[in-house]
Amino acid sequence: MRRPRRKAEETREDILQAAETLFRERGIAGCSIADIAQALSMSPANIFKHFHSKPALVDAICERHIRHLVDRLATLDEQAPAPTRMARVACNIMEAHLQDLRENPHLFEMILMVSKANLPSALVYRQKIEALFADLIAQGMAAGTYHCKNADAASQSASAAFASVLHPAMLANADLSELHQRCDGLAELVNAALQNPFAK
Amino acid sequence: MRRPRRKAEETREDILQAAETLFRERGIAGCSIADIAQALSMSPANIFKHFHSKPALVDAICERHIRHLVDRLATLDEQAPAPTRMARVACNIMEAHLQDLRENPHLFEMILMVSKANLPSALVYRQKIEALFADLIAQGMAAGTYHCKNADAASQSASAAFASVLHPAMLANADLSELHQRCDGLAELVNAALQNPFAK
Incomplete structure (x- = not known):
């Protein structure tokens, strides 16, 4: 067999x-x-x-690419405190997409296509991003840096907040000159929320 | 004359x-x-x-529609505390887009087109959303509910965070069943960030 x-x-x-x-x-x-x-x-x-089908093939290629991209970047800086990692990892994933957009435009076109059509790899990407934020939040809570009552809900909201710099459809039309500042601003916002000791 | x-x-x-x-x-x-x-x-x-050009005409129609939509919804609930207004106004604007998507699909198609092409009305939409958040933040700071060092940067980051439920390109492909929960989660996140007395 x-x-x-x-x-x-x-x-x-x-x-x-x-x-x-x-x-x-x-x-x-x-x-x-x-x-x-x-x-x-x-x-x-x-x-x-x-x-x-051809979309199924494109989807499988994107899934492999996305898994590799997120796994490779999620494990960097593992020794850094959660708030620092949060800002860095989001910026790194955004930068990897922007590099594809510049250097492998046909690959980015594929990622954009699966994202718009909601093919399975788009869900894989989202789940991996949510799992990454869940890990970061767990790390921050264990260190006493982050405070939140519902870590799952918080990681979903953090992922949604970062969509503005991590979602392919947002990157496709973005003004590239302001993306890094936007990403840093989002990290600051999400960190302020997670570090609020009085948050519900 | x-x-x-x-x-x-x-x-x-x-x-x-x-x-x-x-x-x-x-x-x-x-x-x-x-x-x-x-x-x-x-x-x-x-x-x-x-x-x-035809795009210039579409852009002018969208600009008028967007101005009306945001102005109409931004002034509701003006007596409510800033955190409550934040959640409501974001949900109302999202709901107005979803209503267009359902009931006026050709109008939503126009809004999506100007958004993807970055026509001037897309910038008007973004500026109006940022101005709305700037107002809400100023209101919350005046009431002692919100604390932030840089209100302009905070309103830009809050707008970016809400793009996941307010940007036409995100709504066009969204799973409608989870959008309200996502919008509420984002409001909770942004409110926790703005209410953090220790935030930088």
């Missing part, structure tokens, strides 16, 4: 890799399932067996 | 009114400048004299 499943996973990985390369080069509209199949010397039917 | 200028303003107003009616009925793509001219028994050249 193990051998065929491993083979299927490898094929899936090959398809993802080839598709990501082609989409990054040519954009979603500039690359068909047939092009990806050709690059892999594979039949289009074989690709459709793993990914039922 | 006074007569011709008044005439021009009246013509501008007539064009805006006719264009808004037609755009609401048929959408931006479904209605040309020629259609609007015909509805007013006017030459298209006369419309272009007042509005240099």
Whole structure:
């Protein structure tokens, strides 16, 4: 049983890799399932067996990218106090998106597409951001820096507040010159809220 | 001198009114400048004299709508304490957008278009929201409820935080069932930040 499943996973990985390369080069509209199949010397039917549609393939590529992006940045500065980490990690994730927007515009276009269509990877991104804030809040509460009655609700509200600098749809139209200041201002606001000893 | 200028303003107003009616009925793509001219028994050249392009006309309609929407809702509950007003006014503005999204989808499409293209009315919306939060913060500080060192920076950060429920691009893709809870959570977060007596 193990051998065929491993083979299927490898094929899936090959398809993802080839598709990501082609989409990054040519954009979603500039690359068909047939092009990806050709690059892999594979039949289009074989690709459709793993990914039922082009959006499903784009979604899988974005999910992998988003998981890697958030995981890589969330673990930086783990020794720093929660309020410092909060500001840094938000700024780092924003900066990673802006780097994609500048250097890999077709990749950012894919992320924007899944975000607008609410595909599963958009939910993964949101859940990862909420989990990241939940961790930060737990760290701050354990250190006595943060005070909040409902940590889950607080991490959801903090994520929502940062959407203005972390949501792809907001970054796509933003005035880049003010984004860092906005991100710092949001961190200050969220930290002031979480550090309020009298908050309900 | 006074007569011709008044005439021009009246013509501008007539064009805006006719264009808004037609755009609401048929959408931006479904209605040309020629259609609007015909509805007013006017030459298209006369419309272009007042509005240099179709986006400029859409922008002017949105600006009027946004000014009316925010002004109408900002002045409700003026006797309530600032934290209560903050939560209510944000919820009211969000609800007005959602009503447009449901009942006047072509109007919401126009607002979304100017927002994505960063046309002048999108800036007007943002400035009005920031001014509204600046007023609320000033009211709360005068009453001793809010504490903040830099009221301008605080109102900008509060506006940015509420973008998640007040920005058209965020509302266009939102899960409507959770928006009210998100708006209440943001109000709680912003109020906790502004009420923190130790905030920097």
